[in-house]
Amino acid sequence: MAHRATRAVAQRLETLQRAGVTHLRRASAAELAASPNEPSHTPMTENPPPENPEEALAQVAREVAACTRCAELAATRTQTVFGVGNPRARLAFLGEAPGADEDRQGEPFVGRAGQLLTDMIEKGMGLRRQDVYILNILRCRPPGNRNPLPVEAENCREYLDRQLSIVRPEFICCLGAVAAHNLLKTDTPIGRMRGRFYDYQGIKVLCTYHPAYLLRNPNAKRPAWADLQLLMAEMGIERPKGR
Numbered sequence: 495m496a497h498r499a500t501r502a503v504a505q506r507l508e509t510l511q512r513a514g515v516t517h518l519r520r521a522s523a524a525e526l527a528a529s530p531n532e533p534s535h536t537p538m539t540e541n542p543p544p545e546n547p548e549e550a551l552a553q554v555a556r557e558v559a560a561c562t563r564c565a566e567l568a569a570t571r572t573q574t575v576f577g578v579g580n581p582r583a584r585l586a587f588l589g590e591a592p593g594a595d596e597d598r599q600g601e602p603f604v605g606r607a608g609q610l611l612t613d614m615i616e617k618g619m620g621l622r623r624q625d626v627y628i629l630n631i632l633r634c635r636p637p638g639n640r641n642p643l644p645v646e647a648e649n650c651r652e653y654l655d656r657q658l659s660i661v662r663p664e665f666i667c668c669l670g671a672v673a674a675h676n677l678l679k680t681d682t683p684i685g686r687m688r689g690r691f692y693d694y695q696g697i698k699v700l701c702t703y704h705p706a707y708l709l710r711n712p713n714a715k716r717p718a719w720a721d722l723q724l725l726m727a728e729m730g731i732e733r734p735k736g737r
Contacts, residue, residue: 537696543662547581550660554653558633563649567634574596575656577629584729586627586663587611589644589704590672597635600629607705611669614705618722620734626662629654631676647676658697665729666697667721670704688721691728698727 519600544550557577562568575592578601586604596606612623632642633648642650652679658666668674671684678692678699687701702721703714726733 507673527729541659542570542658547662551581551657554656554660558653561633561653562718564634564646567632567636567646570637571634573600574633575600575602575630575635577627579601579623579627580625581627582637582663583625583627583663585621585660585665585725586629586658586661587615587667587669588673588677589628589630589669590676591630591632591639592635593639594635603628603705606709610705610708612721613737614718617734618719619731621731627657629657629664631673641672642676651676658695662699665725666724667692667697668699668701670707674699674701688717689724696727701730 500553503633555574556577561574574606575596579586582668588720589602592607593605593607595608596602602608611628615623615626616622631647631654633653636646638641658685666677668677674687675681675692678701684701684703688703690700690702692699700721703711703718708715723733
């Protein structure tokens with residue numbers, strides 16, 4: 495038990511070092527006494543950002559491209575799908591896993607669901623796709639576009655956290671239940687997670703429906719738009735004219 499705990503701490507420290515973290519905040523005696531049985535997590539927003547986020551992300555991307563932690567995914571993928579967008583974005587969109595189009599092109603959200611997401615960002619929010627950061631829970635396409643297995647999400651979690659610690663978004667929009675459940679470690683139905691913000695290591699998180707779900711269920715576009723409006727209000731973004 496102690497050996498596993500020591501190994502976990504060592505892996506976490508290595509992850510933080512690769513992400514550019516040079517020191518950790520010392521917890522006060524009051525903080526330690528308040529939750530003696532829970533692990534202490536320093537919010538990403540309290541650690542200094544890397545001096546060169548572009549190079550830091552490129553380094554993680556190279557490691558991802560060579561990753562074989564999930565034997566089935568490594569054997570069936572065309573290529574890994576890392577992340578795309580502004581390395582200093584205020585807002586990140588988090589999906590579940592690459593699909594066939596993403597696996598072929600090496601970029602997240604480029605198929606029909608990706609076009610809808612682009613419309614949500616640009617026509618709905620009045621932003622540019624290149625101004626946000628887009629990534630997934632997994633960086634490899636699961637065969638048949640099945641949902642990520644828990645062990646696969648866990649294997650990829652280090653890369654996810656390293657990306658987020660480099661980009662340092664103020665806000666994350668989880669697209670769909672798989673993204674929300676894996677990031678926030680919950681099994682609450684996505685419909686009940688909507689309409690409020692959550693905290694993930696100092697980052698405000700809003701959950702909404704996945705664009706692929708919206709394509710199958712057009713009636714859900716109205717509540718999804720309400721979610722985007724809530725996000726825009728929290729970010730201080732004015733509603734585009736004509737909407």
